[in-house]
Amino acid sequence: MTGAALPRRPGLRERLARRGLDGTTLLVLPAALAILALFVYPFIEGLVLSFLPKQGGPLANYAKFFGDPYLWKTIPTTLGLAIPATLANIALSVPVALRVRRMKRQRLLTTILVIPITLGTVLVAEGLLNYLGPQGWLNRTLMALHLIDRPVRLVHNYWGVLWSLVIAGFPFTFLLTLSYVSGIDPNLERAAATLGAGPRARFRTVLLPLMASGLAITFCLSFVQAFAVYPSAVLVGAPAGSTRVISIAAFQAAYEVYDDSLASSIAMIMAAIQLVIVVLVLAGRSLFYRGPAGGGKG
């Protein structure tokens, strides 16, 4: 044919495909549009609304938040709950996941551990009120063992909320970690063992680098859940005192004071804190290896 003799300019379709734009790429559109409509648009609305306070200049809401200790102190309170809970959940999940992935019969254990996820913080809070209360089984057991003389106050304070975050959050973190750990081909570890690496060396040089990417995502997902703590902070915490988290401040502004503008401002402050922490974690993730964790024998 003559095609070889006369260099033809490639068509638009071909040029787009070379840049990665073809029918397959368009599959991303429906999901992207849904998120634009349901997340980005309301978020921009909220941001605009936060600069239109009921009274005062554009920044009046933010000045109010950071000028009032009753409002700004919710930030350290929330971080003080969310960060320890998330770190504890990850620190507990990794060793358990590394054990459990070798088990032949994981089903019973994972079924039990998935239960608190389906229960959610509301039910866990109700259970904790019964279980950790002054007449609850835990206080009774400790008294029967003569470890304490009188019931210890375990709910309606900081610890009640922290327990609820661990009880509801650990299984979620664990399941995610386990799914990442299970994706690592055991042959890679066997190869390391053949070369004489002990368990600790295998963990440090083989497993941890392969898990790092997944663990970073797990941390972000778990932290978001813990940071948004609301029901248990109200039900098993001290919502007017030591567990007055930022969600409570936002909710009160929106549904008790009916100040949508101030509520939006608090929501934006929450988002900013989240972003700072998550960006730090994901920036750290890019330092690690990212690629197939399966073997190369396809």
Place this chain on the structure above:
Amino acid sequence: MTQNRTSMLDRIWILAVWTFVGFFILNLAAIVGAVAVNSVATRWLGTWLPKAYTWHWYADAWSEFQLGNILTVTFEVVGAVVLLSGLLGVPAAYALSRRDFPGKKAVMLLFLLPLLVPPMTIGIPLATVLYRFGLGGTIWGVILANLVPSLPFVILITIPFIDQIDQRVEQAARVFGANTLRLFTHVLVPLLTPGILAALLLVLVRTIAMFELTFLTSGPTSQTLVVALYYAVSAAGVRAGQSVDAMAMIYMVTTLVWLVIALRFVNPTQIVGRQAAARD
């Protein structure tokens, strides 16, 4: 495994791990057990177990809280959210895993953000917008609100699974003339089934337990079970504690039935490990 000479330290470590698991499960059982026992107690004060038992709190809770309507709404919301997030999310995850296109980073960020922003944050402005469009307080408003975390969650969870599928398998299918649709139905979906099911399962349980978004966007006729339970618990003292616990038990049984059904088809944690084991 081939380690016969497990050191003492390792054994202590293994023991510690299992002790923790046992302790966690024990506490979990006690938390659930306390609710269960209280829900059938006539009166329970100052003893290990109540003196007498009754079932009547369940009938009380069912009629008091109108649980029939609430259960219907819950199932409708969860079903719609799982279906929509799967249909939209899996194709998007495939495109993001396989193609490099201009603006891909921006699209990835678009899907990451809803997971990084707490539900309470987006819930307040989203509720404002939904009310403006007449969807606030309706079941569709609740479904749309629940898509915000669910859809990106499916995408984010599915991408690593697609990354792990060898591209050459797809190229082979393409060489033999498969179009994108056939590629999906004959090659990708079968290979991805564990990943998709795991993602959807997590979405399912997350949506049942998703309190904040439903709480902020639902009205009296579009409450799911968990929101109704929250109102019941926070109004403690208005109704008998046993009645609230009976409702908590109904919520628990409902969610556990879903979970057990789902786990019959997939173990969410064997996902890729099972394939590796089958290959050996």
